[in-house]
Amino acid sequence: MTISDFLPAAPEISLLCSICAVLLIDLFISDEKRVVTFWLALVALLLNIWVVVVSAPPDPTTIFDGSYIYDPLSQVLKVAATAVVALGFFYARDYLRQVGMLKGEFFVLGLFGLLGIMIMISAGSLLTMYLGLETLSLALYALVAFDRESPQAAESAMKYFVLGAIASGALLYGISWIYGVTGSLKFAEISQSIAVRPELNDVPLWFGMAFLVVGIAFKFGAVPFHMWLPDVYQGARSPVTLYIASAPKLAALALILRVLVDGLEGLHGVWQGMVMVIAVLSLVIGNVVAIAQSNIKRMLGYSAIAHVGFILLAVFAGSEAGYAASLFYTLTYVIMAAGAFGMVLLLSRQGFEAEAIADFKGLNARSPWFALMMLFFMFGMAGVPPWVGFFAKLNVINVVLDAGFPGLAILMVLASVVGAYYYLRVVWYMYFERAEDKSVFQAGRDTRALLSLNGLAVLALGIAPGWLLALCLAVIG
Amino acid sequence: MFQAILFYTFAAVLIGAAMGVIFSRNPVHAVMFLVLAFFQSSLLWLLAEAEFLAIVLILVYVGAVMVLFLFVVMMIDINVERVQGGLVRYAPLGLVIAGLMVVELVQLIWARSRFEVATGGFAATPEGYSNTEALGAILYTEHVYAFEIAAVILLLAIVAAISLTMRKREGLKVQNITSQVAARAKDRVRVVKMEAEKRQ
Numbered sequence: 001m002t003i004s005d006f007l008p009a010a011p012e013i014s015l016l017c018s019i020c021a022v023l024l025i026d027l028f029i030s031d032e033k034r035v036v037t038f039w040l041a042l043v044a045l046l047l048n049i050w051v052v053v054v055s056a057p058p059d060p061t062t063i064f065d066g067s068y069i070y071d072p073l074s075q076v077l078k079v080a081a082t083a084v085v086a087l088g089f090f091y092a093r094d095y096l097r098q099v100g101m102l103k104g105e106f107f108v109l110g111l112f113g114l115l116g117i118m119i120m121i122s123a124g125s126l127l128t129m130y131l132g133l134e135t136l137s138l139a140l141y142a143l144v145a146f147d148r149e150s151p152q153a154a155e156s157a158m159k160y161f162v163l164g165a166i167a168s169g170a171l172l173y174g175i176s177w178i179y180g181v182t183g184s185l186k187f188a189e190i191s192q193s194i195a196v197r198p199e200l201n202d203v204p205l206w207f208g209m210a211f212l213v214v215g216i217a218f219k220f221g222a223v224p225f226h227m228w229l230p231d232v233y234q235g236a237r238s239p240v241t242l243y244i245a246s247a248p249k250l251a252a253l254a255l256i257l258r259v260l261v262d263g264l265e266g267l268h269g270v271w272q273g274m275v276m277v278i279a280v281l282s283l284v285i286g287n288v289v290a291i292a293q294s295n296i297k298r299m300l301g302y303s304a305i306a307h308v309g310f311i312l313l314a315v316f317a318g319s320e321a322g323y324a325a326s327l328f329y330t331l332t333y334v335i336m337a338a339g340a341f342g343m344v345l346l347l348s349r350q351g352f353e354a355e356a357i358a359d360f361k362g363l364n365a366r367s368p369w370f371a372l373m374m375l376f377f378m379f380g381m382a383g384v385p386p387w388v389g390f391f392a393k394l395n396v397i398n399v400v401l402d403a404g405f406p407g408l409a410i411l412m413v414l415a416s417v418v419g420a421y422y423y424l425r426v427v428w429y430m431y432f433e434r435a436e437d438k439s440v441f442q443a444g445r446d447t448r449a450l451l452s453l454n455g456l457a458v459l460a461l462g463i464a465p466g467w468l469l470a471l472c473l474a475v476i477g
Numbered sequence: 478m479f480q481a482i483l484f485y486t487f488a489a490v491l492i493g494a495a496m497g498v499i500f501s502r503n504p505v506h507a508v509m510f511l512v513l514a515f516f517q518s519s520l521l522w523l524l525a526e527a528e529f530l531a532i533v534l535i536l537v538y539v540g541a542v543m544v545l546f547l548f549v550v551m552m553i554d555i556n557v558e559r560v561q562g563g564l565v566r567y568a569p570l571g572l573v574i575a576g577l578m579v580v581e582l583v584q585l586i587w588a589r590s591r592f593e594v595a596t597g598g599f600a601a602t603p604e605g606y607s608n609t610e611a612l613g614a615i616l617y618t619e620h621v622y623a624f625e626i627a628a629v630i631l632l633l634a635i636v637a638a639i640s641l642t643m644r645k646r647e648g649l650k651v652q653n654i655t656s657q658v659a660a661r662a663k664d665r666v667r668v669v670k671m672e673a674e675k676r677q
Contacts, residue, residue: 009622016629023636064619064621064622065618065619065620067619067620067622067623068622103640105636105640108636108640109633109636109637109640112629112633112636115629119626125623127620127623128622128623128626131623131626131627131630132626134630135626135629135630135633138630138633138634138637139633139637141637142636142637142640142641145641146640146641148641148644204584
C-alpha cells in the first residue's frame, strides 16, 4: 500500500488537518478579533470543496479494505454539505456577534460535524457509518448546549443527548444482528451474502434490520421517532437550528441509501413496509401539527418532519428513479431550509429573537426585498410552481405512481395542500398585516447578498430543474 | 473436563457478583461486586485464550473506570433507602427486559445452529499464536480507518467538553502572577506614626 492509495480519502484527511489548524490558530486570537476564526473556517470549507473536486478518482473505488467508498454520489453529497455549512456559518456570523456568542468553538464544532457527515457519506461498512454518525451527533449535542446561560438550550440538549444515545443503541444492536447473521460489516459483502445464500433472508436478519430502520428514522426525525426534533429546533440558538436543519439531512440520506439500498437491497420487500409506515405517519403528523404552531422554529421543525416523509417515500419506491428523486428532494430542501432559517437569523438581533411567526408581520413594509425572499422560501417549501419544491414533490409523486401506489400519491397531494396553509400564513403575515417592529436589519452586506442569492436559487432551480435532476439520476445510476 | 469445571466455577462467581451489584444495599459494595464481575469475565476470556482482551479489561475497566466510579459514588451522597425503593418498583420492568434478552440469546443460538455445525467448547489456538499480535495486525490494517475516526471522536469530545464547561465567571479567585510580582511592600503595609497612649 502506498500513500497514493489513500488519495480518495483526501477530503476527510485535509478537512481534519484544517480543523486542527483552525483549533490551534483560534487560541491566539483575541476576543475582539474572533471574526478571524470565522474567515478561517470559511477558507477551510472552500478548501474542502476544492479537494473534493480535485482529488476525485476517475472511477468509483473503495479503500481501507472496503470501509471507505468513493462514488459520484458521495462527491455530490459532500460538495452540497460543505456549501450548506458555509452558508450556515455566514448567516450565523452577524447574529453571533450581536448576542456576544461569536466563539471559535462554534465553528470548530461545526467543522467537526461536517467531518462526521463526510465520513457517513463515504461509509462502506456499518462500523464506519456508526463512527461517522457518532462524530456528527457529538458535535450536534455540544452545539445545542452551546448557549450555557439558557436553561431551554440545556434542556433540549439533554433531551437530544439521551434520545440520541438510545437511537445509537438501537442502531448498534441492529448492526450486531446483521453481523451475526451475514458475518460481515461491509455493505458490499452483506448484499453479496444475502444474494448468494437466500436462506439468510429470514426472521433473524429482519429483526436486526428493524433496529437499523429505527435508528435511521430517529436520525431523520421521522414519526414516531420525531419527539426530539421540534424541541431541539426551538431550544437551540437559531444558528445551531440552521445547522441541524440543513447539512445533517444529507448525512441521513446517505445513511439510508448506503444501509438499506447498498447493503440490504435484497431485503427490499421487507423494509419497504416499514419505511412506508414511517413515511406516511411523518407526512400526516408533520403537516397537521405544524398548523398549530406559533413559533416559527417549531413550525419549521414539524415541516421538516413532513418533508422527511416525502424523502422516505421516494426511497420506499425502490427504483433508481426513486433514489434519484430522494436525492433531488433532499438537496433542494436543504437549500430552502438554510434560507428560511437564514431569514429568522436576519430578523433577530441582540435581545430579540424572531421566534414567533407573528414577528414576520408587515415585513413587506420594512423590507420588500427580503419579504420577497421569504415568500420564495415559503412557496418553495409549500410546493407552489414554479419554485423548486414543486418539482421535488412532483418527482416523488411520479415515482410512487410508477411503483404502483396511487393511494399514497393522493395522500401526498392532500398532505401538501394541508401544508400549504401554514406556509401561506407566514406570507399573509408579511404582506397583509401591520408591522409591530420597525427596526433596521443588522446583518452585513455580504450576508444579505448571500441570502438573496439563496432565495433566487430556489426560484432559478425551479425554472430550470433539468440539469440537477439529470445530475441526480447520473450519480445514482 | 478440567476446563469445563473451571468455566462453570468462573461463570457461577460472575453471576453471583452480578447479582451482588444489584442487590447490595451499599453503593460502594455494589461497585466492588462490579469489579469482581469484571475480573471473572476477564478470567473467562483467559480461558478462551484471548489474553489481550482479558488484560485490557482489567487494566481499563477495573483499573480506571471502576476507580472513577468509586470516586463518584463516594462523592455523591446517595440515599440508600430511596435507591432500595427504586429496586422494588423497577423489578418487574427489569425482569421483562432480562427475559427478553434470554429469549433473544436463545434465538440467536438457534439461528446459528441452523446454519452451521455447532462446535463444543472454545477452539484451541495453534502453537505460537499471539492474540495481541493478531488484534494489533487487524486493528492497524483492516480497521485503521475506523481506528483513526475513533481518535477524532476523542479529540472532538475534548473540544466539546471544554467548550461547555470552561467559562469566565465573576468573582473567581485566580492567581495573577504579574500583579503578585509587581506588588511592593509599601502598597500592602502602611506604617502609621502615632503618639503613645497616655498612662491612665
